[in-house]
Amino acid sequence: MSKKQKEEKRGETPMEFAGSMAVVLVTGLFIITFIFQAFEIPSSSMEETLLIGDHVFVDRLAYAPPTRWVGPLLPYRELRRRDIVVFLSPAESGLYVVKRVIGLPGDRIRLQNGVVYLNGVRQDEPYVVRHGDYRPYRDDFPSVSMPSGATTPEWYLEMPSHIDGGELVVPEDHYFMMGDNRDASYDSRFWGFVPREHVIGRPMIIYWSFETPPGQYLKTAPGERLRYLFHVVIHFFDQTRWRRTFHVVR
Numbered sequence: 001m002s003k004k005q006k007e008e009k010r011g012e013t014p015m016e017f018a019g020s021m022a023v024v025l026v027t028g029l030f031i032i033t034f035i036f037q038a039f040e041i042p043s044s045s046m047e048e049t050l051l052i053g054d055h056v057f058v059d060r061l062a063y064a065p066p067t068r069w070v071g072p073l074l075p076y077r078e079l080r081r082r083d084i085v086v087f088l089s090p091a092e093s094g095l096y097v098v099k100r101v102i103g104l105p106g107d108r109i110r111l112q113n114g115v116v117y118l119n120g121v122r123q124d125e126p127y128v129v130r131h132g133d134y135r136p137y138r139d140d141f142p143s144v145s146m147p148s149g150a151t152t153p154e155w156y157l158e159m160p161s162h163i164d165g166g167e168l169v170v171p172e173d174h175y176f177m178m179g180d181n182r183d184a185s186y187d188s189r190f191w192g193f194v195p196r197e198h199v200i201g202r203p204m205i206i207y208w209s210f211e212t213p214p215g216q217y218l219k220t221a222p223g224e225r226l227r228y229l230f231h232v233v234i235h236f237f238d239q240t241r242w243r244r245t246f247h248v249v250r
Helices: 003-009 014-035 152-163 224-236
Strands: 036-040 054-057 086-087 096-103 108-112 113-120 165-169 174-178 199-209
Touching: 036 152, 036 165, 086 174, 152 165
Parallel strands: none
Antiparallel strands: 036 054, 054 199, 086 096, 086 199, 096 174, 108 113, 108 165
């Protein structure tokens, strides 16, 4: 065998292998940290669009503020009405929430019998789920006679200052969010506007969906988590919603 053939057959040295692995790990870490984030849907507030137990990849770049050096190369854009967005809850520190953008800065919003009117125009929302029960504060919004226990204390005090002519006016750099499952959604009607800086990104695709009981995300004790992990392992094949795999979120 010639010297050239021997060189071609030579495998990677340990240092070369370590260097290759380092590049892969750094690239993966960069993608997970700055581009995509895995997120699990915790509640039924976005049904039927997103179900409890849907695991989605969130695009963190879509709504990120553009930077001078990469701005022209990446698809940054402003939030639009009807976008589905992951953000930090204004009501509970550190909690990630997913809802749909209903109102942009300057928009005027009211609900009449559960139907959204935006800037005076009745909205056609085919994605909305309703169960038919009527609650005055939730379905005829905004209500000046709102019960204090229905909202966060901060929103109870702040909301009247944003009402003009029976409509709620969205302030600058804030957004009004609601869940698609309107009768089961704890949203901007109950805790107020979402500041722009709280927005994390938009769900792009469901990479895995597992039949998960309501309230599972609240069970944080080590024993409860271990039991549920065992349940997932045992029922991975029969309780995975295969039809939702790689489903694009809209």
